[in-house]
Each structure stands twice: as C-alpha cells, then as structure tokens.
Amino acid sequence: MENGLLSDLNENQRAAVEETEGYVRVAAGAGSGKTKVLTRRYVYIAKALGVAPEHILSVTFTNKAAWEMRKRIRSYMPDEDGGWILTFHSACHKILKYEIANLAYPSNFMVLDEEDQKTILQRIYTENGLTLRNFPFKKCLDAIEVYKSQSDYVPFLTDPKRETPAPDLPCAEDKKSMHFVILKYLESQRKNFFLDFADLIQFVLYLFEKEPAVLEKWANKFEYIQIDEFQDVSGEQYKLARRLASKHKNLFIVGDPDQTIYSWRGADVRYFNEFPEKFRGAKTILLDTNYRSTPEILAACNSLISRNTDRLDKRLKAAKSGGERPKYRHERSRTAESDFIAEEIGKLHEAGVPLADIAVLYRGNYMSRAVEEALVRKKIPYTIYSGIAFYQRKEIKDALAYLRLCVFGDDLSFLRTVNVPPRGIGKTRLAALQARAEAQGALLLEALRALHAHPLFKSTKAEQFIAAIDEGKAFLQEHDIADALDFILQRSGYTEYMMLCGNQDRLDNLNELKASVRDFVDSAGEEVNAEDYLNGISLISNADAEEKKDCVKLMTVHTAKGLEFKNVFVCCLNEGLFPSRKIRGKEEMEEERRVAYVAMTRAEDRLYLSDAEGFDAHADGALYTSRFLFDIEKDLLDASGSFSEGHLSRSKSYIQKSELDMGCTPAHANIQIFRAGDKVRHPLFGAGTVQELSGGAYTVLFSGGKTRSIAVSADILIPLYEKKA
Structure with missing residues (x-):
C-alpha cells in the first residue's frame, strides 16, 4: 500500500507526505498537487503510522474542497467517512455540538447564513422605524463582524441576565445609531439561540479560554493537524490552530502566498510567511512543479x-510539454472586446472543444453583462457560476424555512413561512403576535398557538398553519429528512401553491432540493437528522448544486479560485476595472496583482487576455490598458488588435501617476522623474526649480518667484541641467 501511495509523487511531494512530525510549512504553487499531498499524507498517517483518523484534523478552505478530499481518501480507505476533514467553521460547529453545554447554551442552536442575518436586520429596522438610508445591511453586517473580532461579547449571548454586552455599546440608546442595531441583533440572537459564522469560532475560543480542561481534551484528541490554504487564514483561525496544536505540536500547513486574495475577509498572509519564526524548528518544503498549465502560460x-516585492521568491516550472503562447487582444470598445471573446469561443467549439471546458473570468460581477450579451447574440449557452445562487433562490429559502420551523420553531422561519402561501396574517395581526411574544418572552409560533382562536385570527388560516407544523414535527420523528421535507411542503400547501404559480423552473428547483437532501443523507457516512442537515446547509457554499450542462462558465476570479479549465478568457483588463479603482496603496495593489495571477493560473491549455478602449463609469472615466498587461514581458504574449493613437502612452502616464500617488516606484512609463532641487524648464513658464513631489504633482518655483503645481503625468518638464546624482 505504501509504495502505491507514494510511487507517483515527485521528490518534494513525497518529502511533504513523509514529514509527519513537528511543524511543517509547504509552499505550494498553483497546480502543484497540494490536494494530492494532503490526501496522501492523511492516508499515510492513518495507514503507515497506524493513527486512528479520528485523531487527524484536516482543515480545508471550502466545503467543496473537504468533499473532494474525503472522496479521494475513500479510494484508499473505503470505510473512512472523513469526519474531521472540515472547514474551520464546520470544525467549530462540530466541537460546539459536543461542548457548548459548558457555556450553559443549548446544543440545538441554529447557524445563520447571511440572508438570515439580513432578515433579522429587516425586522429590527421595521420595529424601530429605520430604513436602508440609515444603514445599508452590508454596513451593519460589517460593523457586527468587526464588533465580534474578539470573544468578549460571548457571555452576553450565553447569559440572559446580562443587561449589556462587552465591549460596551455607548450609543445603544439612540435608535438611529449603529450601536443600537448591533445590540438589537445580539438580543435577537440570544432570544432565539442563533449563532452566525463569526460566533462559531469565537465561541470555541472563549470556551477554550474559560474551560482549560476542554481545550486540553481537544488538543489531546488531535495528534496531527493539517491546514490547507493557510495563506488565507484570519487572526481568529490562526489562534485556534495554535491552541489545538499546543499538545502534540504536529502542525502541517499548506499555502501559496502568491494566491492570497482575501485580505478583505481578514486573511493575513503574514501568518504563512512568518511561520518559521513563530514555530521554532519549522521545516519548509517547496512544491514548484505545476501539473496544470503549459510552459508558455x-x-x-x-x-x-x-x-510583487513582498513575496516568497519562487518560479513555477511546467511538467507539461510546450503549447500556445497566451493571446492578448486589444479592442476599441467594450462591445468589440466581448464580441471577440464570443467569436473565439465559437471557433474553439467548432474545432471540437466542449463549451464546458471554457471559462470567462472577470474581476467583478457587473463585468459579465457585455460578455453575456455577446454570447446570446452568438447563441452560445452559458451559466453564471455562483457558489450560493441555488440556496438563495426564493423557493429554496421558503422550503428550508418550513423545515427549520419544524425543527427549531424560530422567529425567522416563522416570519418567512406564515403567509406563504397567503393565510390572511398581515401586518396588523403580525404586530399583535409580536406584542404578545415580546410581553411573554415567547417565540412567535407559540404566540400564534395561544392566539389562533382569538377573534382577530378567526378569519385566517392560522389553525391550519399550526397543525401543519405540528404534524411536520411528528413526521420528522419517524421518517428521514427527505421524506419529511416532501411531507411538510405538501401538508403546508406550499407545493400546491408553487404549482398554481405555474413556474416550472421553481418546481424543478424544489425537486433538485429534495434530491440534494437525499444525497446528503446517503453520503453522510453516519446517522444524521434534520438539525445536522439544516446547519450543514448554512455552512455550505453550494457550487456543485448548479446545473451541469455543456455551456460556457462565467464567474468572478474569486469564485474561480481552486478551479481549473482547459481554456480561460480573462477580460476587462483595464485600469479602474482590473485593477479595481478602489485600490489605494501598494499592499492592496500587490493583492490585486495576485488576483490577476490566480485568474491566469486557472488555464490549462489556452489563455486569452483582453482589454478595451472607450469610457466606463466603473473605471471613473476613460479606459486605460491595465498595468498587469505591461507587467508581462512582451515576447511572452501573442498580441493582436489596433490601438488608437496615443492610447499606450496615455495608459502608461495614467499608471505612472497612480504609482506615484501610492508611493510606488514607477515601473512602466518612460516619463522622466525629478527630485527636489532639480532645475527644469516649462514650455510656457520657463526655468524653475523643483521644490517637492507629492500626490502625483511637482511643486515648481519659477523665475520671478511664482510657484506652480505641474502634474507628473503631463510629462511636460525637461531637465535644464544635469540632474543630481
């Protein structure tokens, strides 16, 4: 078994698999086989070392990656269910199911996804006269996430007697303040036993700090810990990894600093880069052979x-033989660029390339429109590839809310389902219910149970609604989740309501949901209940729920991370678009360049890069060619297309000014740069002396004592004398 496990690995891959003890950092370039290494190492530890899989924690970045790893492991260990091959959030959820009682918190807590959080905020807004003009939901969710960056707030959620959370929210009495919204959100969580994604990790960290015996138990359990995509871990995830590895000190991390593209989520590449300094005796292994792309790509x-200057120096080398140089196409308009992409896709398909082997990548979702229109014109089928689209569709959210209401009885699910289909329970009756629930500290379902016979609800279908939920609960006790979901939707009238709506797509989606429930039950590898399924759905980014057809895939670069395609088009490579106009400093620009690198390294056989001229409001004006195209040595690209007169020089000038504004050393333009004290001549103002360079402009003192500001990008000054050394 050992020979078969290691025989097809290269020297460095094999070294990584066999390096089981101590602290190990693997710098794994794109396409270098890191998933193979993680999988084989897991099996090696279990088989060659005889360690029970329950003592191996393997952390992946996505649920899809965890699923893929479990699938590969079963080819070596058919009976292994991979119970501890999980994301950070899923691992924390599993630990809390065992241990949250130590915080006097119920183990049947419910995990909120982002849509659930927005529903809570909407209710807070409605009850307190707030609107999106006060605070957009995203701003509130960001503020809540920042507030939860430390675990000090956890006791407020676990102790109903606590009147105020910590850290303090000094403006919470003002209904128009963000602090008020945060407090109400926390109170809603406490009342309903809701946890969001931030809570999953913070609750575990708080638990480990409050109960050292619990930490010792779990640190002792996990004899070997391996973590994928370590370049994208946050401070909380890093802290959790250190604590879990504190007993056995066997921590194996894999990552690629050149693919760090999630700093906006709290990812910090320094945890990967500084690993040898923080963990004494750590070894570093380099995986630099790429098995995905051609040498030319x-x-x-x-x-x-x-x-990029702030990086671990490495160059990927190809295992494949030669192929085509990447093609770069410049067009005179965004429409022409999109037409070029559609035409090239058509040519590839005519030559026998399946459409499913073609992907179009872009920096932001809004950039897909022109490409979509071009594909429609050419009658080329495509899909917008999204990890969460399926589970965000209305009918799927409704169906899952019915199931959740039967399991948890929570207010969010109640509000979503009580009037779908219509049951005559409008705003006035809901207000009465909410007043009753608030007065008695009860959930809305219980309030309706108490009031359904009241004259106010006489003409409604409240009694039938309660009966449907109660029967659904009873059915769940005796049947599996898939049958129960079908029963609940039938008994509540929701299936008939969807049929009457006459939307076949929605009915198809509901059938797909039922099939996914069945798949979940069949593939779980252990007995699961509705609670496990619902919390699993909240944790899943369901990329594989999308229909699989022979069609072109359109997606953002961030969605494409971890994927690969034989043919890749990267479009909209213009300043202000890619890189984004939101970039303000050198570190952000280096991350943006890493995003472009991730896009390009998705390609196996063919890579197409394109940009356009013209005007784009998203770019704040005129379109200039992206600096990332200038970054690539000219002879490495097969370039085509016609530039309007002066476009390249204007692009370089724009980039020059941008780099000066960010405090970077200009890399692409041929504009002469002056320093304070240099003597210069202006064609109109005459001779002068440069006083300073700031904000992309020179301050020049001209003869006669007049000081003027001259833009660097104008490239209009000439040296009067030889510049200072």
Missing part, C-alpha cells in the same frame, strides 16, 4: 507575479 504568470 506559466512563463506569463511568473512574469506577472514577479512584479
């Missing part, structure tokens, strides 16, 4: 990423 990728 990798040459362009290496050229691009080498422009």
Whole structure:
C-alpha cells in the first residue's frame, strides 16, 4: 500500500507526505498537487503510522474542497467517512455540538447564513422605524463582524441576565445609531439561540479560554493537524490552530502566498510567511512543479507575479510539454472586446472543444453583462457560476424555512413561512403576535398557538398553519429528512401553491432540493437528522448544486479560485476595472496583482487576455490598458488588435501617476522623474526649480518667484541641467 501511495509523487511531494512530525510549512504553487499531498499524507498517517483518523484534523478552505478530499481518501480507505476533514467553521460547529453545554447554551442552536442575518436586520429596522438610508445591511453586517473580532461579547449571548454586552455599546440608546442595531441583533440572537459564522469560532475560543480542561481534551484528541490554504487564514483561525496544536505540536500547513486574495475577509498572509519564526524548528518544503498549465502560460504568470516585492521568491516550472503562447487582444470598445471573446469561443467549439471546458473570468460581477450579451447574440449557452445562487433562490429559502420551523420553531422561519402561501396574517395581526411574544418572552409560533382562536385570527388560516407544523414535527420523528421535507411542503400547501404559480423552473428547483437532501443523507457516512442537515446547509457554499450542462462558465476570479479549465478568457483588463479603482496603496495593489495571477493560473491549455478602449463609469472615466498587461514581458504574449493613437502612452502616464500617488516606484512609463532641487524648464513658464513631489504633482518655483503645481503625468518638464546624482 505504501509504495502505491507514494510511487507517483515527485521528490518534494513525497518529502511533504513523509514529514509527519513537528511543524511543517509547504509552499505550494498553483497546480502543484497540494490536494494530492494532503490526501496522501492523511492516508499515510492513518495507514503507515497506524493513527486512528479520528485523531487527524484536516482543515480545508471550502466545503467543496473537504468533499473532494474525503472522496479521494475513500479510494484508499473505503470505510473512512472523513469526519474531521472540515472547514474551520464546520470544525467549530462540530466541537460546539459536543461542548457548548459548558457555556450553559443549548446544543440545538441554529447557524445563520447571511440572508438570515439580513432578515433579522429587516425586522429590527421595521420595529424601530429605520430604513436602508440609515444603514445599508452590508454596513451593519460589517460593523457586527468587526464588533465580534474578539470573544468578549460571548457571555452576553450565553447569559440572559446580562443587561449589556462587552465591549460596551455607548450609543445603544439612540435608535438611529449603529450601536443600537448591533445590540438589537445580539438580543435577537440570544432570544432565539442563533449563532452566525463569526460566533462559531469565537465561541470555541472563549470556551477554550474559560474551560482549560476542554481545550486540553481537544488538543489531546488531535495528534496531527493539517491546514490547507493557510495563506488565507484570519487572526481568529490562526489562534485556534495554535491552541489545538499546543499538545502534540504536529502542525502541517499548506499555502501559496502568491494566491492570497482575501485580505478583505481578514486573511493575513503574514501568518504563512512568518511561520518559521513563530514555530521554532519549522521545516519548509517547496512544491514548484505545476501539473496544470503549459510552459508558455506559466512563463506569463511568473512574469506577472514577479512584479510583487513582498513575496516568497519562487518560479513555477511546467511538467507539461510546450503549447500556445497566451493571446492578448486589444479592442476599441467594450462591445468589440466581448464580441471577440464570443467569436473565439465559437471557433474553439467548432474545432471540437466542449463549451464546458471554457471559462470567462472577470474581476467583478457587473463585468459579465457585455460578455453575456455577446454570447446570446452568438447563441452560445452559458451559466453564471455562483457558489450560493441555488440556496438563495426564493423557493429554496421558503422550503428550508418550513423545515427549520419544524425543527427549531424560530422567529425567522416563522416570519418567512406564515403567509406563504397567503393565510390572511398581515401586518396588523403580525404586530399583535409580536406584542404578545415580546410581553411573554415567547417565540412567535407559540404566540400564534395561544392566539389562533382569538377573534382577530378567526378569519385566517392560522389553525391550519399550526397543525401543519405540528404534524411536520411528528413526521420528522419517524421518517428521514427527505421524506419529511416532501411531507411538510405538501401538508403546508406550499407545493400546491408553487404549482398554481405555474413556474416550472421553481418546481424543478424544489425537486433538485429534495434530491440534494437525499444525497446528503446517503453520503453522510453516519446517522444524521434534520438539525445536522439544516446547519450543514448554512455552512455550505453550494457550487456543485448548479446545473451541469455543456455551456460556457462565467464567474468572478474569486469564485474561480481552486478551479481549473482547459481554456480561460480573462477580460476587462483595464485600469479602474482590473485593477479595481478602489485600490489605494501598494499592499492592496500587490493583492490585486495576485488576483490577476490566480485568474491566469486557472488555464490549462489556452489563455486569452483582453482589454478595451472607450469610457466606463466603473473605471471613473476613460479606459486605460491595465498595468498587469505591461507587467508581462512582451515576447511572452501573442498580441493582436489596433490601438488608437496615443492610447499606450496615455495608459502608461495614467499608471505612472497612480504609482506615484501610492508611493510606488514607477515601473512602466518612460516619463522622466525629478527630485527636489532639480532645475527644469516649462514650455510656457520657463526655468524653475523643483521644490517637492507629492500626490502625483511637482511643486515648481519659477523665475520671478511664482510657484506652480505641474502634474507628473503631463510629462511636460525637461531637465535644464544635469540632474543630481
């Protein structure tokens, strides 16, 4: 078994698999086989070392990656269910199911996804006269996430007697303040026993700090810990990893600093880069052989990423033989660029390339419109690839809310289902219910149970609604989740309501949901209940729920991370679009360059890069060619297309000014740069002396004592004398 496990690994891959003890950092370039290494190492530890899988924690970045790893492991260990191959959030959820009672908190807590959080906020807004003009939901969710960056608030959620949370919310009495909204959100969580994603990790960290015996138990349990995508861990995840590895000190991390693209989520590449300094005796293994892309594609990728200065120096080398140089196409308009992409896709398909092997990548979702229109014109089928689209569809949210109401009886699910289909329970009756629930500290379902016979509800279908939920609860006790979901939707009248609506797509989606429930039960590897399924759904980014057809895939670069396609088009490579106009500093620009690198390294056989001229409001005006195209050495690209007169020089000038504004050393333009004290001449103002360079402009003192500001990008000054050394 050992020979079969290791025989097809290269030297460095094998070294990584066999390096089981102590602290190990693996710098794994794109396409270098890191999933293979993680999988084989897991099996090696279990088989060659004889360690029970329950003592191996393997953390992945996504649920899809965890599923793929479990699938590969079963080819070596058919009976292994991979119970501890999980994301950070899923692992914390599992630990809390065992241990949250130590915080006097019920183990049947419910995990909120982002849509659930928005529903809570909407209710807070409605009850307190707030609107999105006060605070957009995203701003509130960001503020809540920042507030929960430390675990000090956890006791407020676990102790109903606590009147105020910590850290303090000094403006919470003002209904128009963000602090008020945060407090009401926390109170809603406490009342309903809701946990959001931030809570899952913070509750575990708080539990480990409050109960050292619990930490010792779990640190002792996990003899070996391996973590994928370590370049994207946050401070809380890093802290959790250190604590879990504190007993056995066997921590194996895999990552690629050149693919760190989630700093906006709290990811900090320094945890990967500084690993040898923080963990004494740590070994580093480099995986730099790429098995995905051609040498020509990798040459362009290496050229691009080498422009970043804050990185671990490495160059990917190809295992494949030669192929085509990446194609770069410049067009005179965004429409023409999209037409080029559609035409090239048509040519590839005519040559026998399946459409499913083609992906179009872009920086932001809004960039897909022109490409979509071009594909429609060419009658080329496509899909917008999204990890969460399926579970965000209305009918899916409704169906799951019915199931959740039967399991948890929570207010969110009640409000979503009570009047779908219509049951005559409008705003006035809901207000009465909410007043009753508030007065008695009860949930809305219980309030309706108490009031359904009241004259106010006489003409409604409240009694039938309660009966449907009660029968659904009873049915769940005796049947599996898939049958129960079908029963609940039938008994509540929701299935008939969808049929009367006459939307076949929605009915198809409901059938797909039922099939997914069945798949979940069949693939779980252990007995599961509705509670497990519902919390699992909240944790899943369901990319594989999308229909699989022979069609072109359109997606953002962030969605594409971890995927690969034989043919990749990267479009909209313009300043202000890619890189984004929101970039303000050198570190942000280096991350943006890593995003471009991730996009390019998705390609196996063919890579197409494109940009356009014209005007785009998203770019704040005129379109200039992206600096990332200038980053790549010219002879590495097969370029075509016609530039309008002066476009390249204007693009370089724009980039020059941008780099000066960010405090970067200009890399692409041929504009002469002056320093304070240099003597210069202006064609109109004459001779002068440069006083300073700031904000992309020179301050020049001209003869006669007049001081003027001259834009660097104008490239209008000439040296009067030889510049200072």
